[in-house]
Amino acid sequence: MTHLAVPKTYKLFIGGKFPRSESGRTVEVRTASGDFIANAAKASRKDARDAVVAARAALSGWAGATAYNRGQVLYRIAELLDGRRGQFIDEIVQLEGVSARDAAAQVDEAVDRWVWYAGWTDKFAQVAGNANPVAGPYFNLSVPEPTGVVAVVVPQETSLLGFVSAVAPPLVSGNTVVAVASERFPLPAISLAEVLATSDVPGGVVNVLTGSPAELAPWLAAHADVNALDLVGAGDTDWVDLQIAAAETLKRVLPPEQGDDAAAPSLDRILAFTETKTVWHTKSLL
């Protein structure tokens, strides 16, 4: 019996749902050799706006969850991602034109990075926070808190690993994320969104836009309700202009990085999206 090929339609991921682009636009995604794979949505500025609204709405719940709970949720993503290993390997092989062995290595590395970041949720505060010595009978405690809504232009050269490496760190401390996926290799990002939608991540904590970073990033950079901007994958855009636009509303900004190891795992990437709160408390009531 012959089987009818069913090409998948890849949609956006906003607020825990998979809407088409408000604009109705799509882009054809092709293999390295030029064969058609699927249509993916091409997000517009209004999709970016909706994603920011969803991220803002999800912030209090995610930032308010206990660090232990966030760690469990992030670890669960790694579990589900590993369970769909085969699908991701196929997609990466098709899209990037690499060998199955290299694709498998990329998926494994992505899983490892989720696990690594999941472990940090209830530990980074001990490293970055402090009990400050003060001249008086007071506790003076500094603790890192999430910055808020973080817009991320993910690394463009790798489809899955770049996405995971850029999206996971802001989630650790309780930020919510609007991610602009790789323009050339958007499919694994949306497949990962399917993993997120079926894991325990609350809707709106991660929002994924596929389309042109050059078109979307300026709207996110100038958006007054976005608190931080990670330009790690924006090296090919006018990123200086993005930084200038972001400065208008005092965002935290990370600069572009080039190469295969863009957004390599580090504690600094977690701490880049935190704000330090310092509180005084008297010792005498003890």
Next chain:
Amino acid sequence: MTINTQDHGRAIAPAARALDVLGGETTEAGLRRYLEGIPGVDAVGLEQRAAALATRSIKTTSKARALDTIISLIDLTTLEGADTPGKVRSLVAKAVTPDAADPTTPRVAAVCVYGDMVPAALQALGSAHAGAAGNGIAVAAVATAFPSGRASLPVKLADTADAVAAGADEIDMVIDRGAFLAGRYGQVFDQIVAVKEACRRPDGTYAHLKVILETGELNTYDNVRRASWLAILAGGDFIKTSTGKVSPAATLPVTLSMLEVVRDWHRLTGEKIGVKPAGGIRSSKDAIRYLVTVAETVGEQWLRPELFRFGASSLLNDVLLQRQKTLTGHYSGPDYVTID
């Protein structure tokens, strides 16, 4: 439905409008005959019409104009048990200066508070209060045992007279939905007439009377249409959808059906009655749909504060965000408007 036949021939208050329209026969029976003779509402057609009007696309300069119009039509409202004079002062400050970053932002039409907060609102408004010139911000007070309306008539009248004496320019009264649903139209009619009389000031002028139908409790479009006619016949200056305390509050089809009554009344008598959708309108997009509906049903001449109002509180912030977006070209956020 059981109808109390003893009341059937009872005379109702001889309101001027009712005398003209009912032809000198102001009895409960005459009123019932008139209201129940009004053709029923085609619910599917009404909802379809409202949905069609909601698809109109308003962009760029039209949108900028619409946003300013919306602000100038808002009754900025706080109706909480926890209202304090300080809360009313901050509401008034926002009514006078909706966007501190942009002094060209128009002022709202009125502030709407409970009757006992009228003095606080007047004091906070100061010279911004709508005087005889009528170009400032008015003070509207809810009265008649708002929001349920479950009190005796003397209590309702005292509530109203109290607010008028305190200086309220407009009174938002609730009808007795229980009496209306039980078919005692005459009782509802008499109450509205009595409240209208209680709106009379010592100098002979009247505080503007808005009649809240609480459409969420009237259940059918037919009832909404009848209640609208009833409120207009009894002398209401405005008909208002809801208290904001009952869900569903204002919806586009309900407001459309009320606008149709107002249009018919205007054709019949040449008199212009105002409409105020209240509750549940939170986004600029929704509010623009109401503007389109008003313009298409009764005409653009209704889009001024004397004839159309939005009863809202959170709507203003969304309009301000949209306005900032239109002016600056980038999306704004809730950090750039005041917290209510």
